[in-house]
Amino acid sequence: MTGWLKETGPQSDIVISSRVRTARNIEEIPFPHSLSEISAKEVVEKVYHGILVGNTGFKDDFKLIAIKDLEEIDRLNYIEKHLISPDLAKNTVIGNILINTEETISIMINEEDHIRIQCLLPGLQLDQALDVADKIDDLLEEKINYAFDEELGYLTACPTNLGTGIRASVMLHLPALSLTGYIQAVLRAAGQIGLAVRGIYGEGTEFLGNLYQISNQVTLGVTEREIIRNLHDVTMQITEKERAARKNLLNTKKIELEDRVFRSFGILKNARKITGNEAMQLISDVKLGASLGLIEEVKIEKINSLITMIQPGFLQKHYKTSLNSIDRDIKRAELIRNTL
């Protein structure tokens, strides 16, 4: 089971996970989108060799998977667990991944760039995630000549990733700021200081389940630690504002808040069929209730893992069968009842 889902980390009442992704390319080989199948294989071999051959300490920990060998349900499931990107999942010709047993590290091969090292940890642990990604990067660097330019830094297929190649992000649960409407001001402020904010599941669905992903946009002209520090500091500020808003709700509208939380809890524990969107909203309420100590019988990590468990890929993998959307709603309700 995925590490970032089953455990909680620092600030886990609000910060669900932290992620650092490093983009790298190999010198003298065209970028993946204009790469022949033979050269693409060469890239896979080089990365595989860099991580698994010799005394790397990772020998037994990682497995190499070709996207083309995965069933569609598994691909979906990996996307839902944030281990691969939707773009990589579509690449059934040259796309590959190296994943560790804990599922905290995934190395995407032949995505938009030759190599994308991703480390995903529970709670607010950006520095730790960077440390891990950095270690993998150093290891690969011993055997691979990276495409690098003194002015532009690490060279990437798209100029938006130049320089450090680092995209750091946090996944936040902000129900109180959303409920009170203060979230708009927070989002505006984040945008002004060069951070991007978006929803988590599905591009079109606006902030489903009050989940927000915040990430750096600038990758060039700043150091890796500066990127991390900036995002960390902003996250801490947002976290404090969310806590204040929660406290305020508890002080001024306790009965309304309790009513909402326990109604949602009741529906989740009893529903016989439920859509993904409704479940996400109700889980958000229950998660808020658990964080505030209103609900004591369910642990935060269990609620966090529910967010992924109710997604279509996970459901179908869990029940080992492909399900249409009506069957999914029924099985989703069943899985939630059994978990709670």
Place this chain on the structure above:
Amino acid sequence: MICEDCNSRKATVHMTKIIQGKKEEVHLCEECARAKEALNFENSLSIHNFLAGLLDINADPQFQTQYSGVQQCSQCGATYDRFKHMGRLGCSQCYEVFRERLAPLIRKVQGNVNHTGKAPKRAGGIIRLRREVNQLKQQLREAIHQQAFEKAAELRDQINELEGRIEGM
């Protein structure tokens, strides 16, 4: 020509799609084209299209003709027009070839063009030398073109010397 979708309005949008080498032409009226575009919304708003769009805004026509597609990456064969179309470079060498032309765009999206972060440990020195060699080679081509053979010979010696140093590293 009549729109292929609604078969009533005049077709004003013409698209050529090439899928696995097969060419397919589509002729639509504006309304039907927009409906199709809406289905494709995510695609049309991808970062790459967006970047490609940034390049064309306020472009000085004189500036554009000055370059007019002659420059091609020696390693992957990509042209600058292809980048404008895709929003992605073909290979790392493209950054060297199109350096000057990319700089304004990079400044626009990154606010900066000087890397201050991590660098590969063993690469630092070699990269500098390689860049110097590339610049000298460019000068050499120009010298030959201008028939300045004395200068060309000088440049050739410099290139040989640097390449020797790179090989020894």
